[in-house]
Amino acid sequence: MPDNEYNKIPNAPVTIQDIANLADVSIATVSRYLHGHLNRMSAETAERIGRIIKENNYVPNKVAQNLKQKTSSTIGIMVANVDDSFSVELYKGAEEYLFSVGYELVLINSNGDVDREQQLLTEMRNRQLAGLLVQPVQNKLHDFTALKDLGLPVMILDRHFDEPYWPVIESNNEEISQQLGQLIVDKGYEEVIILTETVAATTSRQLRVKGIQEQVEAAGLITHIIEVDENHFDGDAVHNRIGELTNHRQIKTAIVALKEPLLLQLVGLKIRKNVKYPQQIGIVGFADTPMINILDPDLTLVRQNPMEMGRMSAKMLVAQIKNDDLPADIVHIKAEIIEGTSL
């Protein structure tokens, strides 16, 4: 049955064929028009096609385009935790750049769950994405090989694997932590408590602990690590543990929160327990949102630049897509220490 009779269902999207029929040309000509090959047709034809496209509100079907072209202008970013503003900033940085160069960025959340990550990864495999930005949940990606086989351009954010395969964007975790350690030493602290989630789970935590310890222990200080579960934070327990470790605040101690939510908890404790900082106890932590400063402008903190990390990773991803080769292996985005009075 020829297509130029009107047996369309209502709301059926208009196709290139519809436009061709209405304009009385072939779909090839319409396609040429759409791709700007206006020199290959008469001015009238072009005008007519243009008008009819406008009138009928025609937009090419991306799915068909993607199928044909075996790629799309959509890039995915799989973040570890949308609740974490760090992840959101990664998205924003990447999105800003990608939008400016004609890609769309689509976010999915592995929600800190490795199985979920695995599942989403397989689902993304056959999506005809142009590329993928991944902030892995842990130190390794499970579906590693499947992605490799696919030849899909990938960037790894905020973590790295033992065997690097894709380029990595990270904060200069070790370096900045050394600086922080040095600062703690310089300020005359006698002991250091590191408040963190399970250290072994991510490279960033490992590097931070390493950096701080190196510097601080070289100066003869003792470090303690308190590992907590962010989702079941027991303020009183932590407060008591800190009390024990500091011999009830007789020892001048710096407490370092390796992650913003933990720093927040610490600030909350400080307010509630009415502890006097930083005379005997100094606090400092990693934090990336401006918000925390609204609350306590005097906090000393280590500020990463997740937005820049997102932007840079997007640039490198596009480079991969275009050149089909890998730029650098690993790029460090500088974090900085903002000195307040809490340390």
Next chain:
Amino acid sequence: MPDNEYNKIPNAPVTIQDIANLADVSIATVSRYLHGHLNRMSAETAERIGRIIKENNYVPNKVAQNLKQKTSSTIGIMVANVDDSFSVELYKGAEEYLFSVGYELVLINSNGDVDREQQLLTEMRNRQLAGLLVQPVQNKLHDFTALKDLGLPVMILDRHFDEPYWPVIESNNEEISQQLGQLIVDKGYEEVIILTETVAATTSRQLRVKGIQEQVEAAGLITHIIEVDENHFDGDAVHNRIGELTNHRQIKTAIVALKEPLLLQLVGLKIRKNVKYPQQIGIVGFADTPMINILDPDLTLVRQNPMEMGRMSAKMLVAQIKNDDLPADIVHIKAEIIEGTSL
């Protein structure tokens, strides 16, 4: 050229045709296998196909499936502002439900920009999405008609339009604001200051102001509205203005922040300026993240339930997709007042 010779480029994704060749059956049989029609083939065939799919790590090409089926299992959610945890919670609630029923949810950010919203909307039109969740930036959607023509299932979150077309999920803004107004009256306040971004821009703000004013002015109190730009918050200016309005705290005044970031700013001011609350000045605000309570557990606040809003909207969207009809016009998700001591 027949497809069963190996002229594939390396990394070319394996197709149903490849599997058919390797298994020595037709693609129809493989397709049947994939769709679980195992009764329509011999056990050996099924076993063989299954094995070969495993071995070759085959996953059907979603793009081709979508093109053929004219729909997909992907749902989009366009949020007004990823920086706002409210938007993120909407996403999470929707995602949780959709994931459980086999859809994927993909987030895009209009970033509070109506033009951006417009553009993304047109880009989404031809994406073969199964449905779309939208938290509009303002009281109206521009590309309204284009979406209508498409017959795409849509849910509107957190805003509503003058001419409702799609079902809406909202907080019970007016009702809860009336309750809040009553609470303020009951607590013996003499004046009310409402701190908000431009009221006219969104229905939720309008309804909140309306609810509070109704209740409070019925009791003879005066209300003042301070409209600020969240992104250029001038703490000192707001502090001074509050000072003027309260005759330098001689008048017992309740300050209501209509949005979490503004409440945060208020708390920040309170800390920095060392103002004594709530003897003369009470503060209360809309806030949705638990975080704010870590900082100040004594805050009285209005907590919406964005996660439930996301979940409910997702359910209703799926209902639309399945039944092709609209459930209810508008659903209100209850907010609640958490009483602390700050008001």
Next chain:
DNA sequence: TTGTAGGCGTTATCAC
């Protein structure tokens, strides 16, 4: 139980 073939909406290579 299994295969053939047409079509989903595009793109692009040929022809004319």
Next chain:
DNA sequence: GTGATAACGCCTACAA
């Protein structure tokens, strides 16, 4: 200048 037409990978009547 313009139009057929063969893919892209998959689904699904309809045959066999």
